Amino acid sequence: MKYSIAALFASLLIIGCSQKDSGKNLHITGNIKGLKKGTLYIQKIVDTSLVAIDTIKIDGDSHFAAELDIKSPEMYYLFLDRGVTNSLDNNLPFFAEAGNINIDTSLDYFTSDSKISGSKNQEKYGEYKKVAARFNDQNLSLIEARFRAFKTNNIKTIDSISEAQAQILKRRYLYATNFALNNKDLEVSPYVALTEIPDINLKYIDTIQKSMTPKVAQSMYGKKLIKFYNDRKKQETAK
Structure with a gap:
């Protein structure tokens, strides 16, 4: 039992240190249930256009993670390139801010199934x-x-x-x-x-x-x- 607690503490310490070492202040994790293969783009509006600021490849594992640097809370967009169709249900807005944000959703109902936590905004x-x-x-x-x-x-x-x-x-x-x-x-x-x-x-x-x-x-x-x-x-x- 002592070993298990010590191991858990060490793991948390490593995760915390790795986040600090990355120099990024926004840590995004998530899961898209049912997605086996595709590409995710984290986007934001620059002038009047959506611009990709990070790309995440999904191949087998529907979980994803990204680390970014954000200067001020801002509306970001998680865009799913399904590789087959350009559905209207492909772009999920979320209010990003420094800290840990988690996004859980599904392939079938990408925007309507979304549950986003970690951001007060x-x-x-x-x-x-x-x-x-x-x-x-x-x-x-x-x-x-x-x-x-x-x-x-x-x-x-x-x-x-x-x-x-x-x-x-x-x-x-x-x-x-x-x-x-x-x-x-x-x-x-x-x-x-x-x-x-x-x-x-x-x-x-x-x-x-x-x-x-x-x-x-x-x-x-x-x-x-x-x-x-x-x-x-x-x-x-x-x-």
């Missing part, structure tokens, strides 16, 4: 997406109803649906704004502001960027939000 972003999906579902239902109303030229129904869609949009923007303000100590706050409500009234963007903690304000997305606010303010002042 990812955890909060997942909560945001669940609520945002409800607004999207409600709007899709109204789009279908609107299409049927157009076919019958039911103007009264069309107007009613348009008003309902406007109310959904208002609620979605209000939710995104409150989410950003309630998570001002996380980088997901400016990210949501930039990607979900960039065209909201400028005063709300101002409130969000002013509420950010100093750490978040100095992050990549924090700096982008501040620049975005300043650029929009100049444009609107010049009109």
